[in-house]
Amino acid sequence: xxxxxxxxxxxxxxxxxxxxxxxxxxxxxxxxxxxxxxxxxxxxxxxxxxxxxxxxxxxxxxxxxxxxxxxxxxxxxxxxxxxxxxxxxxxxxxxxxxxxxxxxxxxxxxxxxxxxxxxxxxxxxxxxxxxxxxxxxxxxxxxxxxxxxxxxxxxxxxxxxxxxxxxxxxxxxxxxxxxxxxxxxxxxxxxxxxxxxxxxxxxxxxxxxxxxxxxxxxx
Numbered sequence: 001x002x003x004x005x006x007x008x009x010x011x012x013x014x015x016x017x018x019x020x021x022x023x024x025x026x027x028x029x030x031x032x033x034x035x036x037x038x039x040x041x042x043x044x045x046x047x048x049x050x051x052x053x054x055x056x057x058x059x060x061x062x063x064x065x066x067x068x069x070x071x072x073x074x075x076x077x078x079x080x081x082x083x084x085x086x087x088x089x090x091x092x093x094x095x096x097x098x099x100x101x102x103x104x105x106x107x108x109x110x111x112x113x114x115x116x117x118x119x120x121x122x123x124x125x126x127x128x129x130x131x132x133x134x135x136x137x138x139x140x141x142x143x144x145x146x147x148x149x150x151x152x153x154x155x156x157x158x159x160x161x162x163x164x165x166x167x168x169x170x171x172x173x174x175x176x177x178x179x180x181x182x183x184x185x186x187x188x189x190x191x192x193x194x195x196x197x198x199x200x201x202x203x204x205x206x207x208x209x210x211x212x213x214x215x216x217x218x219x
Contacts, residue, residue, distance in 0.1 A: 005068025009034030
């Protein structure tokens with residue numbers, strides 16, 4: 001079995017969830033490079049994508065030097081520069097976006113909502129990858145998008161999961177129907193929303209999907 005390298009710490013709580021799921025899936029050789037969440041968010045907010053990509057390339061290289069055979073970024077937001085990083089990495093990288101696209105395709109979904117940080121919900125990296133598979137990505141309206149982003153930044157990345165926020169997010173799912181699925185495209189969101197569906201709408205856990213793809217890649 002190959003050694004999996006993880007760029008983690010973005011945020012810590014979801015990295016722990018990745019680790020637990022990977023161990024439960026039978027992996028025994030895992031390396032974690034925990035990087036600075038605040039720096040990542042700052043670069044994304046400043047749209048300094050060149051610096052972000054350069055930094056992540058260096059951090060993936062550290063995993064390779066430590067003995068990783070394949071790697072992943074344990075977060076959706078840094079996938080804003082995933083293509084750039086993958087082109088420059090000598091390690092194979094497992095994309096959370098491509099893994100989620102494959103899951104949505106296997107379920108026959110065509111109109112999929114997306115929840116995550118503002119950088120993910122407003123970014124092009126999900127729509128571009130999903131469009132090629134004939135799937136439309138549907139973000140929430142502006143007010144709901146702002147609520148999800150603010151909750152993510154002020155609470156979820158700090159491992160604060162409040163029932164009242166869960167209810168509000170689930171209400172947004174209901175408002176967005178007739179979408180046929182929602183991507184939990186923030187790896188803390190599955191820690192807030194534990195159910196596999198709500199009001200008949202599948203909730204696609206991108207952490208679980210990414211973990212499954214990683215397990216297949218290292219065997």
